[in-house]
Amino acid sequence: MGANAVADIRIAVLGLGEAGSLVAGDLVAAGARVRGYDPTVAAPPGVTETGSEAEAVAGCALVLSLNSASAAVDALRAGLPGAAPDCLWADLNTASPAVKRRLGEIAGAGGIGFADVSLMAPVPGNGLRTPMLASGARAGQYAGLLRPLGARVDVLEGPAGLAAERKLLRSVFYKGLAAAAVEALDAARAAGCEEWLREIIVHELTRADAATLERLVDGSHRHAVRRTTEMQAAADMLDDLGVPPLIATAGKDLLHRLARAQSPLPQGSAG
Structure with a gap:
């Protein structure tokens, strides 16, 4: 992915707490256009603040869900109305494999791609470079979008839920x-x-x-x-x-x- 492609990529970050804000900030620094939504936390500098999940997702090629496992399903359902057919939804929350598979089913029924992603080290001190495992049919696409921006992603061959299981x-x-x-x-x-x-x-x-x-x-x-x-x-x-x-x-x-x-x-x- 060249410099222009990096600058053109639009990424939504849902959940702007400690982990989400650090990842979003690194994405901005890498040249991505980042839209964010969190009902209780303001967007960090360089991130376009939005009023809902659907508004944040609109026009984005990639969505990073970094809210919480308990909010992951609701966030996906709320964001689907704003997602284009070529959108890839990546859930980075620490949830059970069953929850990740359910998220994949909901995303598929909504006509968008899904990747199960696990953060394998603390985000503070690492940010976007936190080692990640990704699984699911669109895991390779997830890695392809984020590696040029500095992310460290290992792809597991297998269904959504496999990364969470590991x-x-x-x-x-x-x-x-x-x-x-x-x-x-x-x-x-x-x-x-x-x-x-x-x-x-x-x-x-x-x-x-x-x-x-x-x-x-x-x-x-x-x-x-x-x-x-x-x-x-x-x-x-x-x-x-x-x-x-x-x-x-x-x-x-x-x-x-x-x-x-x-x-x-x-x-x-x-x-």
């Missing part, structure tokens, strides 16, 4: 890990040994490799019975410390499920 699978691990660290440190603080536990967590994260993952998964299956009892004791301790044992209890419940599902295995003494 992001949320990662979230189960990464956000779960973060929650476990927060709960453990809260308990360690209550027990008066927070710095000691911080050093252990940093050490384990720093030395982690492929073997670490295998040890975690294999150990959870092999020692599920004993570890269920251990995590119940941990949950009881957190109760005594005044820290709600949300993650400890969830860990105990998962281990209990593994213990019930597996064939009886010798329980080793190490774990």
Whole structure:
């Protein structure tokens, strides 16, 4: 896409909160003509402010929906009356694969294209260069429109919902890990040994490799019975410390499920 094509592209950004305003600002800086709509936030400099989703979408080749998962369907329905047949609607909200597929169906019924897009890193500090995954029949077109403007887009071959699935699978691990660290440190603080536990967590994260993952998964299956009892004791301790044992209890419940599902295995003494 040449410089003139970049200057000619019209993009609507729906949702001008932290993420939307940063992306919109970068699009303007890259030379795109950007129209924005947010019922509660003013448009950043260089973005044409509009009074509704349909008004923002009118005349745009690409729509970036960056409001929220709960508002994504309503935003699409409200924007459809303003969309031309060649419009591509990209939903960048963190929603379930089922919601993304539903959005694709609504867009298709309305006669426009759809791309499921997942932002794979925090937008602050990255803006338009936030790594993205895109799926759906029009994912390639999405990448083709935004890459010349500086976006980092990887295309997944597959239906809408696939990008959301990949992001949320990662979230189960990464956000779960973060929650476990927060709960453990809260308990360690209550027990008066927070710095000691911080050093252990940093050490384990720093030395982690492929073997670490295998040890975690294999150990959870092999020692599920004993570890269920251990995590119940941990949950009881957190109760005594005044820290709600949300993650400890969830860990105990998962281990209990593994213990019930597996064939009886010798329980080793190490774990």
